[in-house]
Amino acid sequence: MSFTSLGLSPALLKALVNQQFTVPTPIQQAAIPAIIDKKDVLAIAKTGSGKTASYVLPLLNNLQKSFGVKNRHANVLVLVPTRELAEQVKDVFLTFSMQVPESIKTLAVYGGVSINPQMMALQGINVLVATPGRLLELVDANAVHLSSIETFVLDEADKMLNLGFKEEVNRIISLLPEKRQNILLSATLNNDLQNIQQILLQDPLVIEIKEEEASLDLINQLAYIVSDEKKGPFLRYLINHHQMKQVLVFASSVHQADAIVNKLLKNKINALAIHSKKSQGARTDILHDFKSGKLRVLVATDLMARGIDINFLPFVINYELPRSPKDYIHRIGRTGRADTAGDAISLVSQAELHHFEVIQKKMGKQVKMIDSAGLI
Structure with a gap:
């Protein structure tokens, strides 16, 4: 199977060629068409399986389609446990969006650095990648609003819960619009994750890749x-x-x-x-x-x-x-x-x-x- 059969736009296919991506991984084969169709997805796969591109590509694809609709606030929220992963995910969005004719703006926000530049950079953002603590700080400062979120991604969900972010994650979920697409990615499936899955996901496509x-x-x-x-x-x-x-x-x-x-x-x-x-x-x-x-x-x-x-x-x-x-x-x-x-x-x-x-x-x-x- 090639990327051309997954429903991605010509611009994104060109970006894949430029980045020397030739064959989609199993998780990409399953997740990309489902996310393009705006289905909820639960993906269980180990590090290195191509999880990040499996949601970045279809989300950029869908943002292209809806670009004529103007929103003051972010359309996509990606929640991650660490600032390193926030930067990594942001870089993947930026890498693939370079070939897209529309200007799709991505911002990563996290603690450990000054909050003021992040506040100033929020204007006109399409994709917001955030750690839970800093996102809630921005919400409490009235600097970010989650009312326009159409797709919510919870990446490395097992690590998020292991690091004690359960309360923060629950609060963030409560601030999101009821009608939205949800994508949950994890290396493992434990009891805490199953509880969040039941709250978060509506009739999801479940993808489990075992490839250690x-x-x-x-x-x-x-x-x-x-x-x-x-x-x-x-x-x-x-x-x-x-x-x-x-x-x-x-x-x-x-x-x-x-x-x-x-x-x-x-x-x-x-x-x-x-x-x-x-x-x-x-x-x-x-x-x-x-x-x-x-x-x-x-x-x-x-x-x-x-x-x-x-x-x-x-x-x-x-x-x-x-x-x-x-x-x-x-x-x-x-x-x-x-x-x-x-x-x-x-x-x-x-x-x-x-x-x-x-x-x-x-x-x-x-x-x-x-x-x-x-x-x-």
Whole structure:
């Protein structure tokens, strides 16, 4: 199946070609026609399955059709749990709307930055991407009105509820028009989510995509046994030897991430760290540079990696192993996406060998181990 069969406009099909999207993922195949038909949708799928584009494309398609109807306020509200995801979703809207002849305006609002510029930017917005707390602050300040919302998207709903946003989400839902389209996206389906689903969705199309194993199969995993003191030089060897142009490195702490970057920079390898000590503006700029290919190496902590979503990231390196097998799978799952193979390399010290055996057992896959001695 191709995107041309899903009912998207010629402008959006051109945008897909420009972004090198050729074949829709399973969730896109199911969700795009349903959202174009303004049906409610419940989509359960893992990270990397193409969820964001599965609703961005049809919503832009529908906004094109209704562009002659003038509204003072936003038509589409996308609610997300984190500011990193808010920026990521906004970027996807902006990327695909560039080819659309009508001017469709998208704004992301979130806490941790000044509210005043966000208030000023709200005029004439078609798509509002927001975190719950900041959205309610804007509502309470009478800076935003939700009376014109035609489509409400609750993205990463399971994470939203896990982070304690249930009351805020319920209040936001109560402010929306009764007649609207609802789209609920989540990686899992739990009791809290089922309760919200019953309140929110009217006769929804339910899409459940199980593809964790398939995505792992696209990842070439390899591990090197490296002493702690030689991990820095060996990381630089790997980057240079394999001529890595875009690589995501995982570190165990903020301090370690900064230390890795300092060593890389001293050896003339373009690198930056992203972690909780960086300002929101700095994080946004760093992510943009990494996604666009201007930044060669991004060093991240597990907390910050949630906002890193790149379809064609070729390399992931675990400088140290994460604490849990689940985190390991999340880390390496940053590569091997959109039907494109990727490489995940782990640097494992003698002290980490037993823990790595546990990770492999939980994952159900054996990883080839190579002794790094003599390679550098």
